Amino acid sequence: MKILIIGGGMGGTILANNLARRLTPELKSGKAKITMLTASEKHMYQPGLLYLAFGRVTPDELYKDQASLLEPGITLFVDPAEEFLLDQNQVKSKSGKTFDYDVLVIATGSRPVPELIPGLAEHGQSFYTEETAIKMFRALQAFQGGRVVIAMGVPHKCPMAPLEITFMLHDYFKDRGIRDKVQLHYTYPIGRVHSLENVAKWAAPEFDRLGITVETLFNLKEVDGNAKLLKSEEGTETPFDLLISVPAHRGMEVLEKNKLGAGGWIPTNRHQLNMEGRKNVFAIGDTTNIPISKAGSTAHFEAEVLGENIAAMIKLGAPVRDYDGKVFCFIEAGKDRATYAMFDYLNPPDPRPPTKAVHWFKTAYNKLYWISARGLL
Ligand SMILES: Cc1cc2nc3c(=O)[nH]c(=O)nc-3n(C[C@H](O)[C@H](O)[C@H](O)COP(=O)(O)OP(=O)(O)OC[C@H]3O[C@@H](n4cnc5c(N)ncnc54)[C@H](O)[C@@H]3O)c2cc1C
Missing domain, CATH: 3.50.50.60 (FAD/NAD(P)-binding domain)
Known part of the structure; x- marks a missing residue:
């Protein structure tokens, strides 16, 4: 099975690593192949921009090489997707290459x-x-x-x-x-x-x-x-x-150009994460049109569900889990205090009074992110 992931940000990276671990035997035997196309050789920790605006971090602290974040067995191309030929199960890249797939995942994020x-x-x-x-x-x-x-x-x-x-x-x-x-x-x-x-x-x-x-x-x-x-x-x-x-x-212009969704937002099933009307095309992270928070944690939880489901489709012939709308967001509340909001489709958030402990946890997470991107946290 050829799995093609478009986008090497939070969602795409966590998904690719999750799948590489679940499918180690299949990758070795050639039964599965994971390919990622992305737009930049650098991966940015975007929440760090908040601190950059106050001079509390420098730009170089926000980046790592995308290749260094991926498990062995994932083939990476820094070559943005340009044409989506969904009826032919193909994506064409900027450099002119054609990529065939059995399962396509779009995780191209959003842009201000x-x-x-x-x-x-x-x-x-x-x-x-x-x-x-x-x-x-x-x-x-x-x-x-x-x-x-x-x-x-x-x-x-x-x-x-x-x-x-x-x-x-x-x-x-x-x-x-x-x-x-x-x-x-x-x-x-x-x-x-x-x-x-x-x-x-x-x-x-x-x-x-x-x-x-x-x-x-x-x-x-x-x-x-x-x-x-x-x-x-x-x-x-x-x-x-x-x-x-x-x-x-808005979502990425390339998705609008390919008529995959108005505003670059892909019409996405809120539980199975497939693109509406397509069984082998999925969307995760900011680019979905699901009316929930566009956050790294959303991309992370969706990637975990989709990783389990794609692996199950290969090993068992059918997906096994629904995404429940889970989101977790820290909230910096000033004076080195923070709180958090955790919620899903059925349960609204209930933020507690901010504490220093949550602030320090968020500060630690800013460093631990790189472990999280590798899907280890
Ligand atoms: C200032 C700021 C603060 C934030 N704070 C938080 C926070 O505290 N907590 C939280 O959970 N979230 C936070 N976020 C949001 C979080 O960073 C995003 O929601 C998350 O990165 C979305 O993941 P994604 O995978 O959908 O997209 P992204 O991580 O943006 O990744 C998109 C990827 O797609 C690639 N790409 C784009 N076009 C193409 C193409 N044509 N072909 C191939 N690849 C392409 C890009 O190169 C990139 O690698 C913050 C964001 C910002 C900007």
Whole structure:
């Protein structure tokens, strides 16, 4: 059986390693083959960008060679997929190679698209790429006081990023001794401070306690850089001196071009993770259209289920497990404290008061990630 994985990020890497371990005899005998196509020879630990924006890590700490993360037996090509010929069970790559498959897994992630909002890329700071996180670090250092507005688009990856960045900004200005010169103003597109109701219930009083003002039902429509004004779809306006944004995301353009899903989101069965209407094509991670958090943990748990199912399809002739919607997200809550949200399709999160212990666990996880990517944690 030829297994072709497109994307060597969190989901694709964990899946490939999981399968390589489950299928060791089949890989040795030639009964199974695992091939990965990816777009970069480097693998980035994306949650580290949050710390890069505050100068707490340097860019080189966020990367490892993709090849070094993969189990022996996985064939890696740094050669992005360009054409998906699903009726022929083939994918063509940028370099012109054709890859046949029996099972295809698409794990190409998502990308921020600030350009959807006029003025946002030019006048806003963000931390969703290495380049923008370094730019934001410099803008923060130069900032001496004024009104900082946090604004976001949907959907976006890392559901907790809007809260975390706000708590971290509070700490950052406090540490610099200028918190009293900074007004932190948090905006959110729906009628509460977070999409997950219990997370919103926990975060709203925290914001209140820290003197962070809140404006809900604010969907950013335009950034007027000259007037230093944000305009919303709802017709409201709010001024800013420094704009920190979590831009809206889309799936990869190549998926849209191949008509695999509007916006680059693949219509995906929420339990079996197959692409709707296709039995041998699967999607995991950010690129699915499943209405749950676009998070590394989602990609991780989906990869584990799919790894078990593909191995079972080879060994037993049928999949054995359903994905239950499990997500686990740490939430940095400022002052070196953190909490977490764990939930699935049936059980909502119930965040506890933040503690230093959870913060240190998250800090340790930032290092342990590389073991996790290899599927060992
Ligand atoms: C600032 C920030 C903070 C975050 N914090 C957290 C956190 O605390 N907790 C958490 O769980 N998640 C967090 N996330 C989200 C997490 O990083 C993503 O949800 C996760 O990486 C998604 O995994 P993925 O495999 O779907 O996509 P990715 O990890 O993005 O991987 C996509 C892969 O596809 C490859 N690719 C792209 N196009 C092609 C192509 N045409 N052909 C072949 N390969 C291609 C890319 O090179 C890449 O290797 C954060 C993200 C950011 C940016």
